[in-house]
Amino acid sequence: MIINLFKTALRHIQKNKLITTINTFSLAIGISATLVIFLLIQYDYSFDKHLANSDRVYRVVSDGEFKNSGIPVPLIRTLQDEEYTGIETVVPLYRNYRSKLKIFQGDKGDYQVFPKETGIVFTNSTYFNLYPHRWLVGSVESVNIPNSIVLTDKDYRRYFSDLPFSQAIGKTIAFEDSVLLTVTGVVQEMSQNSDFKFNSFISLPTIPLYTSLKQIFSWDAWNNYNDANQCLVLLSPGNTASKFETEIKQIFKRHKPEEGNSWQASAFKLQPLADVHFNVDYNHNAVKSDTTRNLILLAFFLLSLGIINFVNLSTAQSIERAKEVGIRKTLGSSKKLLIVQFLTETFLIALVATILSLLLLPVLFHAFEGFIPKGLLWNKMVRPDILLFLLAQLGLVTLLAGFYPAWILTGYKPALALKNQHSQNPNLFNSMRIRQVLTVFQFVLAQLFLICVLVVVKQIHFATNKDMGFKKEAIVNFYIPGSFRNSDKGQLLKSKLDQIPELKAVSFGNQSPAFLGTMSSTLGFDGPNGSEKITMDSRNGDDNYINVYNLTLVAGRNIRLLDTTSEMLINEKALPLIHANSPEEALGLTFNSGEKKIVGVLKDFNTASVHSEIRPLMYWGTKEGYVMHIALDPVHPDNWKSAINKIASAFKSVFPDNELDYTFLDQTVEDFYREEQQLSQLLKWSVFLSIVIAGLGLFGLAIFTTNQRTKEIGIRKVLGASVIQIVFLLLKNLLTLVLIACLIALPIAWYLMNNWLNNFVYRTSISWWIFVISIGGLLAIAAMVLLSKTLLASRANPIKSLRDE
Numbered sequence: 001m002i003i004n005l006f007k008t009a010l011r012h013i014q015k016n017k018l019i020t021t022i023n024t025f026s027l028a029i030g031i032s033a034t035l036v037i038f039l040l041i042q043y044d045y046s047f048d049k050h051l052a053n054s055d056r057v058y059r060v061v062s063d064g065e066f067k068n069s070g071i072p073v074p075l076i077r078t079l080q081d082e083e084y085t086g087i088e089t090v091v092p093l094y095r096n097y098r099s100k101l102k103i104f105q106g107d108k109g110d111y112q113v114f115p116k117e118t119g120i121v122f123t124n125s126t127y128f129n130l131y132p133h134r135w136l137v138g139s140v141e142s143v144n145i146p147n148s149i150v151l152t153d154k155d156y157r158r159y160f161s162d163l164p165f166s167q168a169i170g171k172t173i174a175f176e177d178s179v180l181l182t183v184t185g186v187v188q189e190m191s192q193n194s195d196f197k198f199n200s201f202i203s204l205p206t207i208p209l210y211t212s213l214k215q216i217f218s219w220d221a222w223n224n225y226n227d228a229n230q231c232l233v234l235l236s237p238g239n240t241a242s243k244f245e246t247e248i249k250q251i252f253k254r255h256k257p258e259e260g261n262s263w264q265a266s267a268f269k270l271q272p273l274a275d276v277h278f279n280v281d282y283n284h285n286a287v288k289s290d291t292t293r294n295l296i297l298l299a300f301f302l303l304s305l306g307i308i309n310f311v312n313l314s315t316a317q318s319i320e321r322a323k324e325v326g327i328r329k330t331l332g333s334s335k336k337l338l339i340v341q342f343l344t345e346t347f348l349i350a351l352v353a354t355i356l357s358l359l360l361l362p363v364l365f366h367a368f369e370g371f372i373p374k375g376l377l378w379n380k381m382v383r384p385d386i387l388l389f390l391l392a393q394l395g396l397v398t399l400l401a402g403f404y405p406a407w408i409l410t411g412y413k414p415a416l417a418l419k420n421q422h423s424q425n426p427n428l429f430n431s432m433r434i435r436q437v438l439t440v441f442q443f444v445l446a447q448l449f450l451i452c453v454l455v456v457v458k459q460i461h462f463a464t465n466k467d468m469g470f471k472k473e474a475i476v477n478f479y480i481p482g483s484f485r486n487s488d489k490g491q492l493l494k495s496k497l498d499q500i501p502e503l504k505a506v507s508f509g510n511q512s513p514a515f516l517g518t519m520s521s522t523l524g525f526d527g528p529n530g531s532e533k534i535t536m537d538s539r540n541g542d543d544n545y546i547n548v549y550n551l552t553l554v555a556g557r558n559i560r561l562l563d564t565t566s567e568m569l570i571n572e573k574a575l576p577l578i579h580a581n582s583p584e585e586a587l588g589l590t591f592n593s594g595e596k597k598i599v600g601v602l603k604d605f606n607t608a609s610v611h612s613e614i615r616p617l618m619y620w621g622t623k624e625g626y627v628m629h630i631a632l633d634p635v636h637p638d639n640w641k642s643a644i645n646k647i648a649s650a651f652k653s654v655f656p657d658n659e660l661d662y663t664f665l666d667q668t669v670e671d672f673y674r675e676e677q678q679l680s681q682l683l684k685w686s687v688f689l690s691i692v693i694a695g696l697g698l699f700g701l702a703i704f705t706t707n708q709r710t711k712e713i714g715i716r717k718v719l720g721a722s723v724i725q726i727v728f729l730l731l732k733n734l735l736t737l738v739l740i741a742c743l744i745a746l747p748i749a750w751y752l753m754n755n756w757l758n759n760f761v762y763r764t765s766i767s768w769w770i771f772v773i774s775i776g777g778l779l780a781i782a783a784m785v786l787l788s789k790t791l792l793a794s795r796a797n798p799i800k801s802l803r804d805e
Helices: 002-015 017-044 073-081 125-130 140-144 153-160 204-209 211-216 241-255 289-316 318-330 335-367 384-409 414-418 426-465 483-497 572-578 637-654 665-671 674-708 710-718 723-757 768-794 798-802
Strands: 057-063 087-096 099-104 111-117 120-123 135-137 148-152 172-175 179-187 200-203 229-235 268-272 475-479 505-509 520-527 530-541 553-556 566-571 596-602 617-621 627-631 662-664
Touching (some): 002 335, 087 125, 087 204, 111 153, 120 204, 148 153, 179 200, 204 211, 241 268, 426 665, 426 674, 483 627, 520 572, 566 572, 572 596, 596 617, 662 665, 674 723, 674 768
Parallel strands (some): 148 179, 530 617
Antiparallel strands (some): 087 229, 172 179, 475 627, 553 596, 566 617
8 A cells, every 4th residue: 555655646746747846945945954953053052061070060250340251360270279168170271362383393403383273272180180081192190291282183193294193202392482392192182062172282380480471371460351261160069159159259359358349359150061152241152042043943934934835835736636536535535545645745745855955955054154163064964863853854844744735635525526616615715715824924934034134234234334433444453473472572573664654553552442352451540539440441552553543532642651650541431430520630640559640531432343332441551562553555555465565574574483464454343243244144045045935836826826717818818808917917816915925024024123233232223215125126026936927828829728628
């Protein structure tokens, strides 16, 4: 019997090739989308799941006014050095996000430079106690030896090619030129996903041996919060996070009593390890729960569109298959057997669609490009969990897509079907209404996606073109190698750059006015009632900073670089913090017992994206720095290439082992909205796919509509109806459904996008023309799809349609 079921199903599929193709392609897009989302969710929720006792592992984070995944280094050292009840392990992690390494290859002093190495961490053996690795050579104790480095097998092979692991011990590597390290071990790279996965491990006792390293990691600074300095703790069984948080506050107060009443003293909390990958408060690259939810909804909608097409086209075929059902029932076939027959047809189409979905994966991976992590590859799909997911989805799609059409098709009474009186069947009327509702639902989704993409694109354009209060065009930034410890070389490079005539202005200091991240400092304001701790966004550098960025002074003057005191500027937003009623009142006020003095007040400017309000900011003068700020000539962009070549030449003369790696500030500002740009790309693909699926369904319905009205069209043409009148007659009902869908989508889209825009402090408006364009565009697309069939039907020879069968 099973063989007969499949034979009959294949016979029907071959007879209806066009409709089968439409159904298969529609389902394949939806199945492929759900597979991609399944892989994404599976990937994101796999992080740190392999860790033993992961439920007792926490990251200590700063949770005050400025949330940060790092805590002061002296606090980490105190947690390490002193024993506390209720805590088993303290794991210090001092990250260096991009480093220069010199790999010495032999005894003659030959070396190879790797200028942009990532995944390097300073830690000790406690890391390997928490995250066990397989040691290929060496032992875990070796990471506690000063001036030692442990490599993963992947990096070892990059650095030393085919040299066997047994010869690794004793090899020399220079970290940032001045720190000589000896290879003491090689471990196998962690195969599992983790937010604390690293490529190279430098021994923690190396840091206090070098002044430059102590400066980079703020070794003794209790008031420095940097996400490069992190700490993991493993609590003892029975201990709670809240109990240890209270103990951390007491530790901070004991070691920093003069700051015991400031916000920092109560700003530490334990973040569960399972929260690290998903909490954007402490991780700019975290996976947002909203993003995951939206991706799931998108996959659901795309699969629903394919299923709706199948239901619509299958029920539309019911009139053609009524006689078949009548004959089968007359010959003794039961309703149950007929349902199984129709579900078998659905199963075969869904099976082909599932196979086709695997071929569409590269396209869908491109559609989800901004959301696909590097560790997720589309060409590694042969896995038991994926096959199980596809089989489960195949069964679900078969039931969802096939059960209702099967119920409709098997509901005909044999007598009515054989007498061609199937129009009296109540199921036919109900299926027609449901078909109309489903078609409206399809185009509601398409219209929603279209309006959303227009609003998102409009907001991105608004954000990237907004006046941020500083000059961002024709500005070049680059980091100097070695950070602060090469400040002298940075000053030397600046003096060389000042001699290049194509450059309008050059400044040396730390970060630009706006960058991807936060930088804040806490200073003691010398107020009338004594010292008052104030935390603000901070920048520092030389006196040419405001010239590079065209920052506007509303009171006072620019800073000067002095040897005894440090002059500083604040913005207007900072005035309430120092109890100043006007910019002029702020002039002359000091911080840190007169160490820093306000000499000017800047007009407010954005230090972050339009998601955030303008924050209080201070800028003080210093000769140290690690970022070069260069203003090119905006009037003559044709000179930029020559100018950058000269910058690169000057850079090479000071740092011969490094390559210039520069960025344009306006590109950096655009990167603030990478998430919105990814959303825009995703929505564009959603619009395309939803319109393709809905359009295929509409085309299929147009085929059945014209086929059912063939004789009517012939009669009307004989009676003198024109082609335009017939086309309008055929288009009217289906286009009305599309128009109804557009009108339903408008208030829903306005509500959703208005809520989305509320995430921005500075936002665009939802203009009326967005709705006009979206409605007109969707109606035009639907009309073109329908015309491809109706125009052909209206031009057919009426003699053929009126000829007796």
